[in-house]
Every structure is written in structure tokens, then in C-alpha cells.
Amino acid sequence: MANHKSAAKxxxxxxxxxxxxxKRKGAVRTEEKKLIKALEAKNVKELPALLSALTSKLTRxxxxGVxxxxxxxxxxxxxxxRVQALLGK
Incomplete structure (x- = not known):
């Protein structure tokens, strides 16, 4: 237990x-799992949007400092x- 007011704060x-x-770390993990699942399923239509969402969350x-x-x-x-390799670019 804190002994001072500032330590308690x-x-x-x-x-x-x-x-x-x-919460932030969990959100990043969720986005990462969605992207990996789409990569494994070779779901080309969803990949750019998922990569964009993951990039945004990771950068934030x-x-x-997470x-x-x-x-x-x-x-x-x-x-x-991995996404670019699957998209053929």
C-alpha cells in the first residue's frame, strides 16, 4: 500500500x-489473427482492408508505448x- 498521497495516485x-x-494489445492481436486467417484462406478481397486496419492499430x-x-x-x-506475395505484386 502507498504511504503518500502522490504514491497512491x-x-x-x-x-x-x-x-x-x-485492451490495445488485445485489439492488435485480434486484427493480426484476422489477417493471418485471411492469408491462410487466400481471401484476396479482404486482405488490403485487414492490413490497413492492422497497420493503423499497430502504429497507434x-x-x-504499448x-x-x-x-x-x-x-x-x-x-x-506476405500480403504482397499473395496479391502478386
């Missing part, structure tokens, strides 16, 4: 931030390479 903020970060999460910038970039690069 930091504890409350940490709890709140953890919940928000967890990286800006907010993921590192390089981690987000690596995930986007690898998945977009």
Missing part, C-alpha cells in the same frame, strides 16, 4: 494505464510482405 494511474494497454499502439517502434515496424513489414 501513481498506483491508481498505473492500474488504469495497465487496463488501457491491455507503438505511439502510445509496443516498441521497431516491433510494430517488424510486424507490419512481415505481414505486408
Amino acid at each position: 501513481r498506483a491508481r494511474q498505473a492500474t488504469r494505464r495497465t487496463a488501457v494497454n491491455s 499502439a507503438a505511439q502510445k 509496443f516498441g517502434k521497431n516491433t510494430a515496424s517488424r510486424k507490419i513489414g512481415r505481414l505486408s510482405a
Whole structure:
């Protein structure tokens, strides 16, 4: 338990931030799974929209510090390479 008023506030903020970060991370994982499932099913029509949504969520999460910038970039690069290979570009 916090002994000071400021320490108690930091504890409350940490709890709140953890919940928000967890939600963001979950949203990214969900988008990633949707994209991978579409890749495996070779669903060409949905791929660009799914990749765009994942890129948006990953970039936002990286800006907010949920993921590192390089981690987000690596995930986007690898998945977009898979999408481009399937689309034939």
C-alpha cells in the first residue's frame, strides 16, 4: 500500500494505464489473427482492408508505448510482405 498521497495516485494511474494497454494489445492481436486467417484462406478481397486496419492499430499502439517502434515496424513489414506475395505484386 502507498504511504503518500502522490504514491497512491501513481498506483491508481498505473492500474488504469495497465487496463488501457491491455485492451490495445488485445485489439492488435485480434486484427493480426484476422489477417493471418485471411492469408491462410487466400481471401484476396479482404486482405488490403485487414492490413490497413492492422497497420493503423499497430502504429497507434507503438505511439502510445504499448509496443516498441521497431516491433510494430517488424510486424507490419512481415505481414505486408506476405500480403504482397499473395496479391502478386
